[in-house]
Amino acid sequence: MNETLRQSRFLKACRLEPTDVTPVWLMRQAGRYMSEYRELRAKVSFLELCKNPELATEVTVTAAERLGVDAAILFADILLILEPMGLDLEFAKGEGPVIHNPVRTAADVDRIRWMEDPSPLDYVYRAVTSIRSALPSGIPLIGFAGAPFTLACYAIEGGGSRHYEKAKTFMYRDPGAWDALMERLVAATTLYLNAQVAAGAQVLQIFDSWVGNLSPFDYRRFVLPHMRRLFEGLDPATPVIHFGTDTGSLLELQRDAGGDIIGLDWRVELDQSWNRLGPKVGVQGNLDPTLLFAPIPEIQRQTRRILDQAAGRPGHIFNLGHGILPTTPVDHVIALVEEVHSYQPTPTN
Template sequence: MRTLRREPTERTPVWLMRQAGRYLPEYAAVRRGHAFEDFCKRPDLSAQVTLEAQAILGVDAAILFADLPTILEPLGFTLTYDPGPVIGNPARSAADVDAVKEVEDTSALGFVYDTVRAVRKQLPADIPLLGFGGCPFTLASYAIEGGSSRHYEHTKRLMYGDPDRWHAFLGKIGRAVAVHLRRQLAEGCQAVQIFDSWAGALSPGDYRRFVLPHTKALVEAVRPHGPVINFLTGNPALLPALAECGADCVGLDWRVDLADGWATVGHDVAIQGNLDPTALYAPLPELKRQTAAVLEGAAGRPGHIFNLGHGLLPTHDAEAVKGLVKLVADLSAR
């Protein structure tokens, strides 16, 4: 939390995206026998894996175990997993988009808030809990495509072909996410991260025209209630526009040098990142070299949170992940 405020710290703090995941034997043991959608809606299990990941790895923050597309259910979409998220009633027509609900109450996601309270009750007082949500573009893409996509044909057809309807749709999504994130902060999260996992598919011009106003509005709606980390992956050319969203911290993926990325978004915000997740497959000397390079990119400037450039992978070795956390602590303390 001090680093989010760009205050000096004795070492660089670290947490890792998807730190509660399939690479951890302890996670696999809890998950066994539960369908993913049921697992996500069990606060006792979600709290357990959130807490265990933080304790096992020794990271400086717990990250709420939940899933980005759950906010689409109160908006009127059906959500299942096979194995990734599948929207059963994608919004493909103008009538589908117009039928999306305006959400002012996210009590239907009570299982998420129950998890927040359970984790905060058991988490050490000096460890923050980070909540999270999806950015409007990524959630809209899920809702329109019906799941993951390579080219976003349906999404861009609406975006280009009916801009007014597009903006109305993203406005509904953004306002719902804002309610969801404010509730997470009210129930016990100390900060939140918003993910634009798919916005890298956009050109800078399209991002500014079709997405930036909605992400900026989301950040503005949430920031008075707690710090916001804004993470976008896939296209470093979007960083100048991302900086205009007004978040407290900007997450970088591994496709940009950390020093260059920080200079691009401005040193008046904190920065998070940005080791390539596949570096965890490297021998220890190479992992150490790459970890040191990320830290050196920050140049000792207050405001750097160490993280991966995206999430941990199911095939990562848990011992390598623990080793990375120790490397960050040792190297940054020196």
């Protein structure tokens, strides 16, 4: 890693070191709200875009440079890893992801392939290498994967869900089959993320988008041991952001599972949450994505409110509490980034 990259404000924040201004990047910063992305998607399907390293590079780098953010994130999807494991994945128009052969029984778990070689996802690593080459030398690249719990829910539900009744019923009814599925997902995700680092990613983010549907008791039993194994298997020199939504009741357990930075959604107060987590981890977040539809002065005010809560403490990375929504005005996103970069905390005596 070059020294310019190592000393970037984003990587310094990941190491809990002071920065000149708070670093900012945004989940789904390359997406449908940008005209450049929509023009590409008019020509190719979502999966084709994910599997074309040249196009993935174009949308990733264009978004990072247009917004002026402090990090780029690989353009991909958390469910890509399920295909080489034997699941039939489709992104159906208007429906989102659909898995045509979902896991519903212990016998179904037995047909899920162990990923012993990361090469079936080679197109992702080629995209990482290409993006790294195309980015300015001081802008880090974030690789990512879905967390095993969230992947398991997709695999069992067969797609999106509101209540996750199929997944949770499977978990409660057959804990042994659940653990066997999670073991396969942990092994595959570990290989996948380490391969992204080898290809050129400087930071990793693990998305546990659905884990907030569990009680602390169930997280402790069904998720925590698996997440610990995942974090223990990752390259120790690479910072990891551990993100979930609706996880206000799980923050300490997420910290105990692993990660250098804990992602916060907008349902919690940043300062109170960081105090709960303690001094050994940083935090990422946590503006409500729908606030980007508000007038720019209100976006600026709410952004300053969150930055005031962080109070310049080393280890804060500004982000939304989840991804940018598809109809968000681009100029509002740019105004947010500019506000973060112009903010200076009031000195404390």
